[in-house]
Amino acid sequence: xxxxxxxxxxxxxxxxxxxxxxxxxxxxxxxxxxxxxxxxxxxxxxxxxxxxxxxxxxxxxxxxxxxxxxxxxxxxxxxxxxxxxxxxxxxxxxxxxxxxxxxxxxxxxxxxxxxxxxxxxxxxxxxxxxxxxxxxxxxxxxxxxxxxxxxxxxxxxxxxxxxxxxxxxxxxxxxxxxxxxxxxxxxxxxxxxxxxxxxxxxxxxxxxxxxxxxxxxxxxxxxxxxxxxxxxxxxxxxxxxxxxxxxxxxxxxxxxxxxxxxxxxxxxxxxxxxxxxxxxxxxxxxxxxxxxxxxxxxxxxxxxxxxxxxxxxxxxxxxxxxxxxxxxxxxxxxxxxxxxxxxxxxxxxxxxxxxxxxxxxxxxxxxxxxxxxxxxxxxxxxxxxxxxxxxxxxx
Numbered sequence: 001x002x003x004x005x006x007x008x009x010x011x012x013x014x015x016x017x018x019x020x021x022x023x024x025x026x027x028x029x030x031x032x033x034x035x036x037x038x039x040x041x042x043x044x045x046x047x048x049x050x051x052x053x054x055x056x057x058x059x060x061x062x063x064x065x066x067x068x069x070x071x072x073x074x075x076x077x078x079x080x081x082x083x084x085x086x087x088x089x090x091x092x093x094x095x096x097x098x099x100x101x102x103x104x105x106x107x108x109x110x111x112x113x114x115x116x117x118x119x120x121x122x123x124x125x126x127x128x129x130x131x132x133x134x135x136x137x138x139x140x141x142x143x144x145x146x147x148x149x150x151x152x153x154x155x156x157x158x159x160x161x162x163x164x165x166x167x168x169x170x171x172x173x174x175x176x177x178x179x180x181x182x183x184x185x186x187x188x189x190x191x192x193x194x195x196x197x198x199x200x201x202x203x204x205x206x207x208x209x210x211x212x213x214x215x216x217x218x219x220x221x222x223x224x225x226x227x228x229x230x231x232x233x234x235x236x237x238x239x240x241x242x243x244x245x246x247x248x249x250x251x252x253x254x255x256x257x258x259x260x261x262x263x264x265x266x267x268x269x270x271x272x273x274x275x276x277x278x279x280x281x282x283x284x285x286x287x288x289x290x291x292x293x294x295x296x297x298x299x300x301x302x303x304x305x306x307x308x309x310x311x312x313x314x315x316x317x318x319x320x321x322x323x324x325x326x327x328x329x330x331x332x333x334x335x336x337x338x339x340x341x342x343x344x345x346x347x348x349x350x351x352x353x354x355x356x357x358x359x360x361x362x363x364x365x366x367x368x369x370x371x372x373x374x375x376x377x378x379x380x381x382x383x384x385x386x387x388x389x390x391x392x393x394x395x
Contacts, residue, residue: 043231043239046127051107052091053381057350057363058319059333061266063221064248069383072109072123075221076156077204079119080166086112089383096373102130119158126151146179164207170200198228216253243271260323268315271296274303312338327354359383
């Protein structure tokens with residue numbers, strides 16, 4: 001009985017997390033995850049939510065666009081080429097506001113240049129899942145409110161490796177506290193917060209070119225993120241974290257002294273095993289036997305539908321940014337996920353304004369499918385140019 005309750009509650013929270021991460025367009029039948037839908041599920045999917053407004057406004061792209069203070073999430077190798085000495089930003093995203101009003105994502109990031117070759121950076125991501133009421137089968141009228149939350153803190157080191165090429169490594173601590181032991185369940189004392197350690201490996205390339213007689217820049221980026229240990233909440237079962245491959249390219253062109261235009265294309269793929277559609281829904285969320293490294297390599301060839309399904313697991317994003325006088329930006333983008341893998345399809349729009357030492361950015365999601373849980377989702381980001389702030393203080 002104890003193990004059954006443990007499994008049921010873990011499955012319930014895994015399913016809740018998956019819905020929040022994949023913007024599910026259709027109701028998932030817990031007894032029949034098969035056929036045309038075969039969604040890959042992991043623990044702590046909040047790590048893959050775009051946490052800031054610039055990339056969020058460009059179709060959830062960021063691995064190859066020009067460096068900024070929020071490069072930590074997309075590609076920390078970009079910091080090596082950033083044209084500032086230090087900076088910081090804070091972002092706020094009210095999540096799934098069409099469904100609930102108390103789920104929020106907070107993101108704090110910053111960087112400091114050590115010299116012309118090296119930069120260090122860090123970020124803190126906090127995901128509050130609001131208040132959840134647990135009830136017991138023996139007494140369903142008595143509820144136990146809990147406030148599950150998850151967070152990740154990471155540091156990164158980036159370095160210029162050649163005139164046009166840089167690399168970075170990031171190290172991350174992840175904690176997922178679903179507060180399962182506070183609900184008064186029989187055997188709930190076995191629950192604990194899940195912990196994981198992970199690393200990112202990232203690279204960035206940029207080169208100045210001339211395109212149509214205009215000064216332009218071609219850039220590309222690669223980031224393999226969240227390579228790390230599985231998470232367990234009960235000492236019995238383990239789940240993969242969302243190891244992810246992000247690959248992209250961008251082209252920026254200076255139209256004249258005041259106007260600049262950027263286009264970007266990005267591909268994403270989860271590097272975790274694809275569920276076997278012959279298994280029960282509950283077992284799809286519990287991954288005890290497969291090792292992390294084996295799961296990464298297996299993820300390229302294990303889809304039940306063969307190469308056709310493997311290609312369906314690649315998400316495609318495109319984005320554009322118009323920048324005027326380095327002070328005002330308009331952004332747009334599109335994110336596409338195959339209907340068999342979650343059916344996330346939405347347009348994005350965003351704006352950015354620079355006031356002296358402050359940068360204010362916002363983005364908005366426009367779903368393609370009606371009744372999307374992400375409808376009306378807005379992200380806000382406030383960036384601070386610490387270079388300018390310190391220079392003003394010294395004057």
